[in-house]
Amino acid sequence: MAGEVRWLDEEEARAWRSFVDVSTALTAELEHDLLTRHGLALGDYAVLVHLSEAPERRLRMCDLAAQLHLSPSGLTRRLNGLVRDGLVVREPCSSDRRVTYAVLTEEGFRRLADAAPDHVAEVRRRFIDRLDRRQLHELAGALDAVRTPAAAAPRGTAGSAP
Amino acid sequence: MAGEVRWLDEEEARAWRSFVDVSTALTAELEHDLLTRHGLALGDYAVLVHLSEAPERRLRMCDLAAQLHLSPSGLTRRLNGLVRDGLVVREPCSSDRRVTYAVLTEEGFRRLADAAPDHVAEVRRRFIDRLDRRQLHELAGALDAVRTPAAAAPRGTAGSAP
DNA sequence: GAAGATTGAATGGTCAATCTTA
DNA sequence: TAAGATTGACCATTCAATCTTC
Numbered sequence: 001m002a003g004e005v006r007w008l009d010e011e012e013a014r015a016w017r018s019f020v021d022v023s024t025a026l027t028a029e030l031e032h033d034l035l036t037r038h039g040l041a042l043g044d045y046a047v048l049v050h051l052s053e054a055p056e057r058r059l060r061m062c063d064l065a066a067q068l069h070l071s072p073s074g075l076t077r078r079l080n081g082l083v084r085d086g087l088v089v090r091e092p093c094s095s096d097r098r099v100t101y102a103v104l105t106e107e108g109f110r111r112l113a114d115a116a117p118d119h120v121a122e123v124r125r126r127f128i129d130r131l132d133r134r135q136l137h138e139l140a141g142a143l144d145a146v147r148t149p150a151a152a153a154p155r156g157t158a159g160s161a162p
Numbered sequence: 163m164a165g166e167v168r169w170l171d172e173e174e175a176r177a178w179r180s181f182v183d184v185s186t187a188l189t190a191e192l193e194h195d196l197l198t199r200h201g202l203a204l205g206d207y208a209v210l211v212h213l214s215e216a217p218e219r220r221l222r223m224c225d226l227a228a229q230l231h232l233s234p235s236g237l238t239r240r241l242n243g244l245v246r247d248g249l250v251v252r253e254p255c256s257s258d259r260r261v262t263y264a265v266l267t268e269e270g271f272r273r274l275a276d277a278a279p280d281h282v283a284e285v286r287r288r289f290i291d292r293l294d295r296r297q298l299h300e301l302a303g304a305l306d307a308v309r310t311p312a313a314a315a316p317r318g319t320a321g322s323a324p
Numbered sequence: 325g326a327a328g329a330t331t332g333a334a335t336g337g338t339c340a341a342t343c344t345t346a
Numbered sequence: 347t348a349a350g351a352t353t354g355a356c357c358a359t360t361c362a363a364t365c366t367t368c
Contacts, residue, residue, distance in 0.1 A: 005278075005279040005282060005283070006282070006283075006286060007282060008282060008285070008286075008290065011298060011299065011302055012290050012298060014302050014306075015290070015298050015301050015302035015305065016285060016289065016290065018302060018305035018306060018309065019185070019289075019301070019305055021231075021305075021309065022305050022308050022309055023181070023185035023189075024231050025231060025309075026308075027185075028231060069183075069186050069187060069190065116167075117167040120167060120168070120169060120170060121167070121168075123170070123178060124168060124170075126308075127178065127181075127308055128170065128174050128177070128178065130307050130308050130311060131177075131304055131307055131308065135300065135303065135304040135307060136173060136174065136177050136304075137173065138297065138300035138301070138304065139177050139181070139300070139301060139304045140173055140176050140177035140180060141297065142293055142297040142298075142300065142301045143177065143180035143181055143183075143184050144176075144180060145292050145293055145297060146184050146188075146288075146289055146292050146293065147180060147183065147184055147187075149292060
């Protein structure tokens with residue numbers, strides 16, 4: 001098969017390792033902050049955010065799972081905790097009885113509104129505010145390029161240059 | 163509480179959400195690839211990489227845990243699986259008997275050498291090769307800026323003077 | 325006392341299987 | 347048959363506690 005391996009050169013390796021490093025460290029730090037100051041895991045927070053932005057603050061379980069990059073069972077269990085704490089309720093769908101809606105409660109919305117300023121401040125302090133405008137713009141553009149395979153790369157000429 | 167919240171503007175939010183999105187999606191995809199094609203979890207792979215780059219392919223448990231952003235107990239359990247599979251061995255330290263070394267075995271090295279080309283190819287395909295040189299350079303710079311608080315931000319007295 | 329490593333209890337995630345409904 | 351949600355079995359990770367050694 002592939003006889004030669006295109007290893008990462010110095011800059012590529014630096015970018016990749018930094019990316020992994022920053023994302024893991026940042027996740028751990030933000031999780032810790034949110035958990036100790038507001039009793040919310042990062043996953044809980046993400047659920048509340050997505051629900052709060054949805055029409056009527058409700059989403060089908062399967063749609064919510066997709067938005068959160070979570071498996072169906074993962075979301076079920078994640079929701080159990082939020083339901084137990086009264087931040088979210090489950091509601092059956094009348095038109096399709098296979099479906100369950102996750103609905104943000106008033107208390108859930110308050111908890112989110114309470115936590116959000118602190119969380120945003122942390123995101124600023126640990127990420128956004130360490131970048132100037134140009135860096136931020138470039139970063140956003142690069143990440144978009146990663147998410148969107150863009151136009152097909154010129155396949156014939158890619159592999160040869162050292 | 164803080165009277166005003168500096169919410170994220172459109173571009174800031176876009177950069178932050180893309181960052182979270184890309185890192186979670188990428189992690190899941192790379193993990194899946196590595197697991198199905200080489201029977202290695204991403205965490206296993208990271209252990210092997212760090213050991214392979216260390217002098218004599220060995221590291222103290224506590225140092226390895228720090229490099230991997232893993233708790234001591236997390237590393238202990240992670241290592242158990244690798245030891246069971248014969249990819250790593252534990253060795254006591256003669257000069258400080260509190261210390262245990264994690265040492266990469268020949269088989270561990272082979273498994274890593276076997277998996278690395280595929281993994282690097284996936285990292286290229288899903289990340290590196292979707293960026294041009296300029297984007298890559300900017301990304302690496304931005305991530306370094308995030309990792310290193312650099313000089314104090316020019317934004318008023320944001321830090322510690324309330 | 326502090327550092328290094330491990331263990332126990334608890335939590336959060338996945339996959340495979342199941343149950344209901346479309 | 348397939349889609350949606352849940353459950354059971356299992357694995358990974360963390361914190362707190364413990365044990366040994368410095």
